[in-house]
Amino acid sequence: xxxxxxxxxxxxxxxxxxxxxxxxxxxxxxxxxxxxxxxxxxxxxxxxxxxxxxxxxxxxxxxxxxxxxxxxxxxxxxxxxxxxxxxxxxxxxxxxxxxxxxxxxxxxxxxxxxxxxxxxxxxxxxxxxxxxxxxxxxxxxxxxxxxxxxxxxxxxxxxxxxxxxxxxxxxxxxxxxxxxxxxxxxxxxxxxxxxxxxxxxxxxxxxxxxxxxxxxxxxxxxxxxxxxxxxxxxxxxxxxxxxxxxxxxxxxxxxxxxxxxxxxxxxxxxxxxxxxxxxxxxxxxxxxxxxxxxxxxxxxxxxxxxxxxxxxxxxxxxxxxxxxxxxxxxxxxxxxxxxxxxxxxxxxxxxxxxxxxxxxxxxxxxxxxxx
Numbered sequence: 001x002x003x004x005x006x007x008x009x010x011x012x013x014x015x016x017x018x019x020x021x022x023x024x025x026x027x028x029x030x031x032x033x034x035x036x037x038x039x040x041x042x043x044x045x046x047x048x049x050x051x052x053x054x055x056x057x058x059x060x061x062x063x064x065x066x067x068x069x070x071x072x073x074x075x076x077x078x079x080x081x082x083x084x085x086x087x088x089x090x091x092x093x094x095x096x097x098x099x100x101x102x103x104x105x106x107x108x109x110x111x112x113x114x115x116x117x118x119x120x121x122x123x124x125x126x127x128x129x130x131x132x133x134x135x136x137x138x139x140x141x142x143x144x145x146x147x148x149x150x151x152x153x154x155x156x157x158x159x160x161x162x163x164x165x166x167x168x169x170x171x172x173x174x175x176x177x178x179x180x181x182x183x184x185x186x187x188x189x190x191x192x193x194x195x196x197x198x199x200x201x202x203x204x205x206x207x208x209x210x211x212x213x214x215x216x217x218x219x220x221x222x223x224x225x226x227x228x229x230x231x232x233x234x235x236x237x238x239x240x241x242x243x244x245x246x247x248x249x250x251x252x253x254x255x256x257x258x259x260x261x262x263x264x265x266x267x268x269x270x271x272x273x274x275x276x277x278x279x280x281x282x283x284x285x286x287x288x289x290x291x292x293x294x295x296x297x298x299x300x301x302x303x304x305x306x307x308x309x310x311x312x313x314x315x316x317x318x319x320x321x322x323x324x325x326x327x328x329x330x331x332x333x334x335x336x337x338x339x340x341x342x343x344x345x346x347x348x349x350x351x352x353x354x355x356x357x358x359x360x361x362x363x364x365x366x367x368x369x370x371x
Contacts (some may be wrong), residue, residue, distance in 0.1 A: 018057070021057060030047045030051045044241035045244075048264075055125065060144075066220045066221065098314070104316075119290065119354035120356060126278060127345045129278055133282045134343050136342070137341075139286065140290065146294040157176060157319040158321070161319055174320050180302030207319030231268055250286075252364070255364050258359075259363060272284075301318070
């Protein structure tokens with residue numbers, strides 16, 4: 001018992017001294033409200049967003065503690081993987097309901113949000129504290145290459161459909177399954193390249209600031225697992241309420257999927273990326289942002305295509321609307337362009353954020369038509 005108490009002491013101390021973690025009280029409130037007022041969609045929508053904030057803060061500290069032991073490259077991959085479980089749960093919930101427009105919008109939105117918003121905000125927040133920041137360009141090149149591959153895979157079904165309107169649904173589904181398998185294989189090979197065969201190329205360029213004392217590795221891993229489960233549960237409540245709440249707030253389904261769901265689903269990763277950037281650990285921030293985007297594009301999206309044959313009303317394909325593919329392509333090119341030098345300042349973050357805001361404004365005022 002004393003050993004368990006000793007292990008939990010850092011967590012309990014953090015909860016007592018960090019006012020943000022006091023918002024953890026909203027986590028049980030979400031589940032109580034869901035049981036007692038299941039149809040209060042606006043209330044559930046607001047409570048679920050507030051509840052995710054302290055969970056994201058805990059996930060951020062736990063991830064930084066793991067990264068302190070494993071290095072920023074592995075730490076960034078771990079955070080991206082756990083953070084993307086939220087997007088996967090949200091997408092699976094919408095998939096079972098047959099909300100394919102919401103699924104595709106959330107996938108495209110998550111890729112663009114991580115590539116532009118998370119990366120740009122990290123550059124901005126880090127640059128406001130540090131004059132110039134540097135990071136390893138090798139990791140950026142790999143993630144940008146993976147994103148470009150995913151963009152090509154998403155572009156092909158849309159281009160074929162636009163060029164030949166006689167192409168049937170069956171062809172689109174077969175092509176999507178083949179593309180999904182290729183993307184998953186490419187993602188696996190990319191991880192083997194960066195974490196095993198050429199690991200030395202992706203070492204962090206700077207150690208950054210020490211910041212708060214890291215938690216013991218055991219506590220950090222347990223916290224990561226527990227918080228990830230809670231985030232997934234709260235996210236499911238969020239998905240069930242988001243459509244009705246969006247109507248109450250005057251938001252369109254495309255804007256909800258592309259912007260709102262992507263921002264809420266990536267809250268945990270964003271907290272980690274922003275905190276690392278402020279501590280001059282930009283390798284970790286860039287690894288989380290671009291690693292998460294490439295993981296969604298090359299793993300989460302293909303898995304959803306394959307899983308849709310089991311849980312969806314009908315199989316889902318990779319035929320996104322042209323506007324979404326264009327935004328993903330622009331986001332990939334923009335990220336590759338601004339990260340090419342391996343150095344960053346606050347205004348670089350502003351430029352990247354402006355591109356994201358252009359997309360958000362466009363979707364809010366003129367959403368793409370549902371397929």
